[in-house]
Amino acid sequence: MEFMKNEDIEIQLLLEAIYLKYGYDFRNYSKASIKRRIKYRFAKAGLPNITAIQYKILHDKIFFKTLLLDLSINVTEMFRDPFFYVALREKVLPILKTYPFIKIWHAGCSSGEEVYSTAIILKEEGLLDKALIYATDINEIVLKKAKEGIYPIDQIKEYTTNYQKSGGNESFSDYYTAKYDAAIMDKSLKKHIVFSQHNLATDSVFGEMNLVMCRNVLIYFDKELQSRVIGLFHDSLVRKGLLCLGSKESIRFSEYADHFKEFASKEKIYQKIN
Numbered sequence: 001m002e003f004m005k006n007e008d009i010e011i012q013l014l015l016e017a018i019y020l021k022y023g024y025d026f027r028n029y030s031k032a033s034i035k036r037r038i039k040y041r042f043a044k045a046g047l048p049n050i051t052a053i054q055y056k057i058l059h060d061k062i063f064f065k066t067l068l069l070d071l072s073i074n075v076t077e078m079f080r081d082p083f084f085y086v087a088l089r090e091k092v093l094p095i096l097k098t099y100p101f102i103k104i105w106h107a108g109c110s111s112g113e114e115v116y117s118t119a120i121i122l123k124e125e126g127l128l129d130k131a132l133i134y135a136t137d138i139n140e141i142v143l144k145k146a147k148e149g150i151y152p153i154d155q156i157k158e159y160t161t162n163y164q165k166s167g168g169n170e171s172f173s174d175y176y177t178a179k180y181d182a183a184i185m186d187k188s189l190k191k192h193i194v195f196s197q198h199n200l201a202t203d204s205v206f207g208e209m210n211l212v213m214c215r216n217v218l219i220y221f222d223k224e225l226q227s228r229v230i231g232l233f234h235d236s237l238v239r240k241g242l243l244c245l246g247s248k249e250s251i252r253f254s255e256y257a258d259h260f261k262e263f264a265s266k267e268k269i270y271q272k273i274n
């Protein structure tokens, strides 16, 4: 039998404690990324070791919320990877246009920037009124920000550039109202989005989706959890439904690989075939 290192045992016990106490399941997240995040937090909190973190999360809910934010890595932006949104506009939307009603699931939507990006493109292509977007994340703090749809105005310049690179020809400022140092996303976009908490590791399918977008989330999971989640997306999609992953992600190694075909390989878009 091969014995584990003390540090790895401590991490495993910590993840078990988080699961038992709060129901958040990080046990199948990629070990390297989890280790980095946990180490960052214990150094920052001035704790002597990982076991001390375990004690603290069990007795201090606020500390747990901070750790949750660390573990769920929420980096995002509007029109992230603009080339992906060009494909969404030019290749995916023509297919969505053929449906009388469109259901889209943004899984792991973080603070919502990519959800509003999709809503803007749907609006420009005349599809928003027949669309419903489900936007979900495990983390209720970022989800609350997503629901509010209020972003720092100093990021808007970069988002405007991304929007233009993604094929946007309208005036990006039409989609938000500037107030002091904030940009408030337009109500006409929000009307078509339902935000809710959902854990890809433990919760179940969202039915009859025409499009599932889950970008830059699987990268934090180990192979087993990635496979579970791709299975979840497979069962959530209609036949010929489309699945979009992040640029460093793939379904190639999952047991569901044969149930999809590549639709746009550079942009990591797959189509369900059976």
Ligand SMILES: C[S@@+](CC[C@H](N)C(=O)[O-])C[C@H]1O[C@@H](n2cnc3c(N)ncnc32)[C@H](O)[C@@H]1O
Pocket: 072, 073, 074, 075, 076, 077, 080, 107, 108, 109, 110, 111, 114, 136, 137, 138, 139, 142, 198, 199, 200, 201, 214, 215, 216, 217, 246
């Ligand atoms: C790096 S962000 C990606 C945000 C966005 N999709 C993008 O590409 O810009 C990863 C998101 O996945 C969420 N996440 C992590 N584990 C999750 C889980 N088990 N279920 C649902 N969301 C999860 C995190 O909370 C975080 O908001």
